[in-house]
């Protein structure tokens with residue numbers, strides 16, 4: 001599926017391209033699955049800000065099977081994944097039958113199928129990084145409730161699942177009024193609306209409500225969350241669906257010792273990336289992927305990406321590539 005720009009619009013269409021279109025790399029992967037992320041939606045949005053040059057094959061997640069390797073670390077038949085770095089934004093991504101990538105971007109699958117790894121994908125990986133950042137900060141279930149914003153989104157839903165699995169009491173914040181049952185099935189104890197509530201006046205400090213938060217919304221939501229975290233708590237911030245600008249003050253930091261933990265999945269060095277994927281197949285494994293996951297053939301991915309951009313999408317959509325063209 002090749003994204004091309006013309007007259008300020010971006011089209012995403014099925015094309016047959018030659019092997020040289022895949023570019024350089026030590027490892028060639030027959031793609032089984034990709035997935036649909038917010039960043040993939042931006043890749044086909046005019047002025048989306050993530051792709052510099054078209055044409056490109058989008059798809060920031062790739063899972064599949066090695067079919068050729070010049071690297072001693074990978075052999076034909078290995079089940080692997082790759083995501084982040086330049087994939088799907090300045091180098092061709094996963095919405096194609098084959099992908100060629102540098103060996104030091106590739107992770108061998110351990111404890112997860114290619115479909116499970118795609119269901120987790122970049123969004124779920126970011127959720128795992130966020131939870132790890134909070135527990136590395138010292139957060140334990142005894143500290144109190146943990147808020148997850150954008151809770152039906154990819155990052156949010158996997159974060160709810162992982163946190164609940166680790167024994168945390170999770171408060172899920174969502175704009176979708178019909179999402180209560182699904183979020184409860186993932187393990188959320190309480191479901192609330194988007195933050196801040198419409199009539200709330202922005203204040204530097206509010207009543208403390210949560211010990212910590214996983215926030216992929218940013219904007220006014222993040223400002224409100226920072227003002228409501230308890231003493232010594234932390235917010236793992238990864239996203240900007242609610243806006244990039246955060247209007248806050250230093251007061252939560254200097255009067256309550258609150259920490260703002262930045263989460264980046266894109267440039268994360270490969271050694272740490274491999275460690276976190278190993279955890280995702282073991283102790284951080286999301287237990288309710290079946291609740292979160294839907295599947296779409298790669299030829300239908302454009303409609304899924306539009307639903308992500310307009311905020312109506314829920315959970316994680318696995319994009320079936322092998323056999324779907």
Ligand SMILES: NC(=O)c1ccc[n+]([C@@H]2O[C@H](COP(=O)([O-])OP(=O)(O)OC[C@H]3O[C@@H](n4cnc5c(N)ncnc54)[C@H](OP(=O)(O)O)[C@@H]3O)[C@@H](O)[C@H]2O)c1
Nearest residue numbers: 038126150151152153154155174175239240241242264265
């Ligand atoms: N830092 C990183 O490495 C990294 C990695 C992955 C993703 N991200 C970023 O994290 C964010 C979420 O990614 P995703 O793939 O999880 O996207 P997603 O599946 O589209 O989820 C985003 C969720 O945010 C909420 N939302 C949407 N529009 C909103 C608005 N205008 N105001 C407030 N909430 C809104 C919705 O949840 P509810 O309807 O439940 O409220 C939506 O489901 C994106 O900004 C993405 O770029 C960053």
